Amino acid sequence: MPAPCSSLMNRASQAERSLSQLVRTAATWVALLGVSFCAKATPLRPGNGNEVLERVRSAPLDASARELRMARQRLSAEPNNLELAIRFARLAIERNSVEGDPRYLGRAQAALSPWWDREDIPSRVLVLRGMIRQAQHDFKHALADLDLAVERDPTDAQAWLTKSAVLAVTGDYEKARQACIPLAQLAPGLISLAAAANVSCLNGDAERGCAVLRTALSNPAQPDSRERVWAFTILGEASRRLGREPEAEACFKRVLELAPRDVYALGAYADLLLDQGRARDAARLLSDGERADALLLRLALAESLLRPIPSNFAMHTNNLAARFQEGHLRGDFVHLREEAQFELSLAKRPAAALRLAQENWVIQREPADARLLLECARQAHDKQAAAPVLEFMRRTHIQDEQLNRLTESLEP
């Protein structure tokens, strides 16, 4: 399958991607980079000295941001102190999930760099490496790290949990379920329950998965709101797939009450609203979401459906195009799903979108990826391209009304 500029293998093995290859493909990107650089505004000199240029933490008294800074200061004094490095890396990974800012992943990796490539990498660093790689969509290497981590220490709940999540994202539900067994034994509670329920919901047992989540969430004794956020998000997405849109919406609203800035829940809720044709609601929901690609994409999608088209729409699509191009130059491959969606729905290039969706399908196989590939295949009039997804759906018994509808539209 020809890729637009670099082969799939290059994307998949980012670490091995040599610079010389990059230089060869660079010519292709020169024109694109021109767009990328041009998409930026002209540099200016602010007229008012008190003009706020940047917000480096969400709240002035954000305790965890201060904690992270303290950790960094201590680490910079002793960069080879394993305990300090692990502490900083954990805090940084946490910040990534809260802020949706993957900068923190790079910071975490830098903190762990003295041990990162070592043959005798400490087990705790190994787990963190797996988590960082997973968050960067390097699922293959993440899984290798996590396999080794649980082999070294079968009682490491975090390793089992992350392993289960990677396997679920890549569509390997049987192994994901198996990873949930030791997790449930090591760390009983809402987390392990939700991890297992998530697999069930994807693997043909959605009713039971939802029931388990509902029961667990109805128990007011669950202390940690973060755990509830996660469980509600899983329930909301499963409900949406089952066509229970009011329940799904209620779940997402609960999540946003608990965590108003939760990037993933905002995206999932916006998807639901877009499915329902509520573009104005989606645009309103995401009005503050320009920083995260996934949210900016959905915002632009919503804007494209509004009449009159909002004045910011052109800027938002330009920014998206610029960011995808930057990602290519950087050698990232985390944005394939978004880029395929962009090509399909905003750039209206179904053939290019299909290629990206196919590349993406090799790396991740969540319901959204399946849906994207089917939609691309339909619009590109390439039924053959849909075959892997249809086979996957048959094999996993996934329950998803949108996927079923798309499958029907693909039937002759």
Add this chain to the structure above:
Amino acid sequence: MNTPQQKPVPSRVRQWLGSALFTACLVASITPADAHNQSTAFLTIHAETRRLDVEWHIALRDLEDAIGLDTDDDGLITWNELCSRRDAVCAYALSRLHVKEHSIPLVLHFNDMLVDHHADGAYAVLRFQADRPPVAGTFSLDYGALFDIDSKHRALLRLDHGDKTQVAVFTPEHPDQEFELGDNHSQVVPFTSFVREGIWHIWTGYDHILFLLALLLPGVLRFERNRWEPVTAARPALFHVVRIVTAFTVAHTITLSLASLGVLHPPARWIEAAIAASVVLAAVNNLRPVVRESSWVVAFAFGLVHGFGFANALRALELQTGQLALSLFGFNLGVEVGQLAIVAVFMPLALSLRRLLFYPKVVLEFGSACIALIASGWLAERLLDVKWLPF
């Protein structure tokens, strides 16, 4: 689905569970595609024949983590705060970017700091200018900003020269890269601009003009019986001038080529001094003629010296070997055109004035004396390495 068994939780896992991180990682687990604005800096380098400008965009969030910008610790970075940290920002940037030509650094001078709003936040825009452009058209960039605190930091370079653009990505694995302005240089400096440079060099290089004039002034006269007489027919005078100009051209082409090809490169200062001396000698020869009929020999001999002078001017155009032939030819062509233009203006004037009484006395002798005087000044300047003449 497995029902969790209520077993005692190992203490380490309890510790994990107790921390917010455990759930954070869980959420991260199912939210792999949230946002992808990893740390990226943008470098734009404009390489021109005469200067090299660098514009560097660094995210304020990156600078905050690297050196600290939020001086009042309120989570907001204002323009005032950025300005108050300007020296630190500048020092950080300059310590993390090294432009070199064959391991000799090009020194970057800070010009200005502005702000740009990219899609993912505000960036400080730093503008620098190198103290000189890379002479050979090759230079290396050693980039080291932020890699120590962010393994996923990347710098995207756009290198503009003429209408050509190169791009590169700096990573912790490839922080040091070389760039050639080479093949594309013809785009940067077109052939016509070499010709223009050649013409300009003759017209603004008064030493060449005066040398030429010193040779041409007696062209319409003959030295007979210890005095200058006007030639009767224009034709032999023209032949005489053509001989001089041709000899001068052939000679300077030889040395210009030899010097440009790197075969010979005498020190510029001595060449400049020798050129001044040649002007003095040519002018004095008009006053007290030593070489008479075969003044083309003088033109040839001194043309050799002037050629080295042209070569120094050509080198100042910062041309690299890839374009040498073209630039050499173009520059030389320009020199000839400029020279012929001078001849074309001078000869009709000289021919029409040659029979007048004042021509030998005023034009030739007084003119030559002036030329000799000026050139002596140059000679002294160049020998002593001082500057007092305004031209």
